[in-house]
Amino acid sequence: MNDAADEHVPPKSGRADGRQPIASVVVPAHNEEAVIAGGLRRLLAGTVPGEFDVVVVANACSDRTAEVARQAGVRVVETPVPGKANALRLGDGTCRTFPRVYLDADVELGAASVRALVAAAERPGVLACAPVPVWDLDGVGWVARRMHKVHDQLIAPFRALAGVGVYVLTERGHARVFPLPDVISDDGWAHGGFAPHERVVVTGAQSLVRPARTISAHLNRRVRVRLGNRQLAELGRSAAEGRLRLSSLGTLVARRKVSPLDAGCYLTVLLMDRALTRMRASRGGQVAWGADTGSRSQAGG
Template sequence: MDPIASVVIPAHNEETVIGAGLSALLGAAAPGEFDVVVVANACADGTAAVARAAGVRVIETPVGGKANALRLGDAACRTFPRIYLDADVELTTGSARALVAALARPGVLACAPVPVLDLGAVGWAARRVHRVHDLMVGPTRVLAGAGVYALGELGHVRAFPLPDVLSDDGWVHASFAGGERVPVQEATSLVRPAPTVAAYLRRRIRVRLGNRQLAALGRPVTRTGLRLSAVGDLVRRGRVSPLDALCYLTVLVLDRALTAFRRPARASWGTTRK
């Protein structure tokens, strides 16, 4: 059968997780339903071998960097629409089909699933921070933060070729107006967030620097700014505990302080699980 979509998976030293991700994506798929390209970039482990064993196409490059890997995979795609999937994120066959269906709706150029956080390996403090952060950014994230986004052919023209940016999902998100990009409620992605506060801070620094870089390139990620009263509202409504809020606000202060002394050139894309 002809594939209903191409899927690009950039992977840097993801041997331990990419097998599960490919199993989730292809587990209920018909043979040939998805055209999957894994781009193993600057890997020092068995990422490429695990991907090949799953029966997908693999591109290996000694050049590191997610943006370059996405461009290589994109150039090898055989069809539209296209799904761009982080190697450590799980997207089921059904959710991938739901993304493809959403892109067939009039006016929809880009879409993403609703992320579900896997907090099983996350420490108690980081768990509290993630709980508040997810509630704060959830209503406005759309294409950013789900570990997956999908583009139709017209949307692809808007977002690609992808420049060398720290935040690829931020770039794609900022490439569309509100009605052109939609969250797909019928689709979910399983996201493994940073397991420690230190890892969370490293990721947040990259996010903030990435957003600063996008603004300099003329594609700012427009989101509602943080209101401290919103954290208080979550506490008053019983959505989070006072200790959750205290952990989140403490880490937020550290996040902003650390970011103030960093420049985008000093941040790099990589895993957040360490």
């Protein structure tokens, strides 16, 4: 790797009792000043100093992400090269132990959940695991709220490692995922590297995920999802969510898991998404995408 990276190691990086950290945690962060402090505060609350080996990779940041992360007492790697996959590779290269937790900077994960994930990773045959997502719908519009409710129900059977902002790899599992290629959907790439019996969803662990607050922001995110899924298919890995069918939506309504109004909101957004997809394709098919900052808030206070 040719890009320059600068690592900051806090003075107290080991455990007070001399033992190894129970897990390494890699947090890729691009201009995440608004949320990084709250996320790290929640991650480290109630831990023994050095219990987790945490490295934040500030990639191509123009804000105070790196400074704020250093103030939290974790290791920081800075690189001028943008891109999440590159940040994950840099952070992974500095990790001190297994299992390894790959955590999105705008997703919150508590120490108890990390411990539950570590325990799950120690089970025979388990190579990768992820928590159950909890959706923070504060500030989300009522149409978007209903749409998210339906979408969550539809993708829940397929989700596993993808779409929850966190995944964990054992040492054996790590060899299936790294070296990580330059993919848009790193969690989709990780998910596709394991058979269903090798990856588990840990019900005792939860990640707090902030979905798009508006329909417009959701549609912008869908651009990235489609590009990521297309890329995975070209690399021989199918999308984690599979093919969602309208019959599945009918089943949810029939079983009263969602209301007809929920379903109507979801279908309306789906039709908008498909219309925009066709429109973009007719204009050349190449679309630009970036981070959705509309869901960012001062996480954790």
